[in-house]
Amino acid sequence: MADNAQLRRELGLREAVSLGVGGTIGGGIFVLVGTTVGEAGPAAPLAFVLAFAAAVLIALPYAELASRFPRAGGGYAFVRAALGPHLSFLMGWGFWGSYVFMSGFITLGFGGYLHSLTGLPQPIGALVVIAASTAVNVAGMRLAGLAQSLVVGLTAVALLGFGAVGLPHVDLDRFTPFAPHGVGGVVTAALFAFLAYAGFDMIAAAGEEIKDPERTLPKAILLTLLAVLGVYLLISVVSVGVVSAGTLGHSPAPLATAAEAFAGPTGQRLVAVVAVFTTAATSNAVLVVMSRIAFAMARDGLLPRQLSRVGGRTGTPWAAVLFSSGVLAVVALAVSVPVAAAIGGFLYVVHFMLPLVALVVLRRRTQAVPGFRTPLARVVIPLAFLICAVFLVASGPTGILGASAWLAVGFAGYLLGGRSRRRGSAPTVPAAPTPAVTAGGPAGGGTAG
Template sequence: MSAGTGRSAQTRLRRSLGLHGAVAVGVGGTIGGGIFVLVGQTAAQAGPAALLSFALAFVASLVIALPYAELACRYPQAGGGYAFVREVLGRRWGFLMGWVFWGSYVFVSGYVTLGFGGYLHELTGVPPVVGAVALVLVCVAVNVRGVEVAGRVQVLVICLAIAGLLGFAEAGTHAIQLARLTPWAPNGLQGILTGALTAFLAFGGFDMVAAAGEEIAEPDKNLPRAIFITLAIVLCVYLLVAFTALGTVDWRTLGASSAPLSEAAQRFLGDLGGRFVAVIAVVTTAATANAVLVVTSRISFAMARDGLLPSRLARVQPKTGTPLCAVLLSGILLVMMAVLGSPASATAIGGFLYVLHFIPPLLVLLQLRRVKSASPAFKTPMPKILLPLAFAMTLLLLAASGTKGIAGGVVWLVTGIAVMWLRRGPASRETVH
């Protein structure tokens, strides 16, 4: 029996999120701390050719997103990649996939919420950790009202954030000097490729759409559209913002700055520009934190519904259609990351786990293609070319994660294996099907 059948109303989520809300979840999860930090890091690696690095990162994201969109159409269920793997490879693989997926966003949340706290501190003087914790609590309160309410809030916040970032690009147009874009690639092809690996992390988040698949109306149509619209919007915003930053600040200065966009804004708007960017950062990272809470709670909900985590996490509130306990647990974990974590460790470990979680779904799609299962509404084009490319890109990104990311990711994996062993039973010993 499919995991999507035979469920009671108490463990089913409502399809109340339309295309606009689904795109807002994806864009909100993608445009976050990356645009404010990774622009500088990519510039340090690639120079002005960071623009090309972002374009290459978009291509890599698209190659991985195509098979992900096909799987999302096949299995429009809560948990995204976890649901794909659980349905095809069985409970053990499903648990490990869900654990990695869950952990990636739990760790990344520390980078997002502390980034929010840092920018809020610049504006108000509130301690960064206090601001980070307050943000999580607000996101929990919004999500307790239901995903439809959260989706409307997300749409509003993301529209404001995109408008602000585009305003940054527009305001800096008069100060752009094309001479700053030479030499174009000071570190050669290697610098461009290294920059592309860094920029890929800034595109992370499109998979959040699939994670909320059970709550998206008309998933066959809206899921792939939302994923591709998310990537297209993010690419346009990144290129415009990066072009403005690189055209107004020397790439070396931009790469050495801890707040590259504030550095750029101060050049053409003065101190007011730095505060303007801080406001945009606060709004954008708040939207990202909300999207992270949505996806983490839906992953734990899906795993609990399948008996892989405590059943309490699978309970849905009748009035709001919200998995309340899963939302509260995710809120607690996000608070812990904000209080105990650091942006550097959160990014390294979360990045490793995030890249790792794409591999099992790719294996799932290979399995489905071999058995020639029913065709979904959307199919990956040129699979003999794109699927090997997707595998190669994920392996390359894993190798570039660094010692801290790999070590932390392995610790999280070992912890998950221990949890799975402790919860072993007849269901856990189900053979892979």
């Protein structure tokens, strides 16, 4: 009976775009501006444009998949339908891993901004926000949801205010030399900037609750990306235009450093306070998503079943929350922001490549015409694969080796656990979190930035 349950379609275009923008813009941009400038120098705004183009190329076939499967689950549903359980496990494991590592730089970002206010060491600040997020998640989703709603509005106002006040102070001379680290630096920066668009896929995951999904989904995804691009261009241009690229790239609190250049110590503290709240809310949202993915995989026998335990009073998956927060704490203490971004970026790109493969398979398998078809598919789909491959290479040895090790360990565990799964029911791949859970994605509001 439960498997046949249907969600109500109550989200129109405006609500879907709000979901996407709210889930994309968030704590990630407060951290990723510095990381992107560190790789690209003054060409960081170009990196955000390239990342936008990549997101559009990936979003178009993703939107076609969403119109073919307008139900909850997003990429999981696509891969499960076309490629079967083994690759769908890799989808879930890789997606969970992307949240683990991307949340690492979000929590470190919190620590950096808290350090600029209090002097508390960055790693200690990261542990503080992980502990606080754990407590909120164990207490229940109602409090977490209220906090997310408040912070999304605060973030939007603060970022637009930062851009409006800072724009008149931009010095164009700071944009030369434009790309001191060459094309390679810009491409690597584009991968990091791509993490700041994480969240548009939340709209596809909510497909079962969107009205007229065949038409609304692709429009909502593209409008979300355009809106986010505008904000990110404003923030990156102002940041690079008021502070030297070297200073910005090495700052643990880049937007606060930029604000100090045109608004003095008061502006620096104000931005730092907003960043602390925003990165804290994003860290909380990431832990929500991480724990729900771990819970669902454990419930399906893909992770130890002890992680599927749920609190009787709160109804929260407390075991998965504690497990996820423990893994997150290890990552926050063991890696730097660039390392976490490289590994998380590789895994996040992989999580898009598998649905692209699924689309190719489904197009050959069925003659059904979806409500939305990728325009110029013979060009767009290969280009989407190409940009994904470029991003994988751009993650560098750190991203490639770290992410490959993560995938290998997970898949080995999956294969070793096959015997116990065969003794029970057939596993299903966990559905993607519901919109209420994912508000504020990993690097964006959410998905990183």
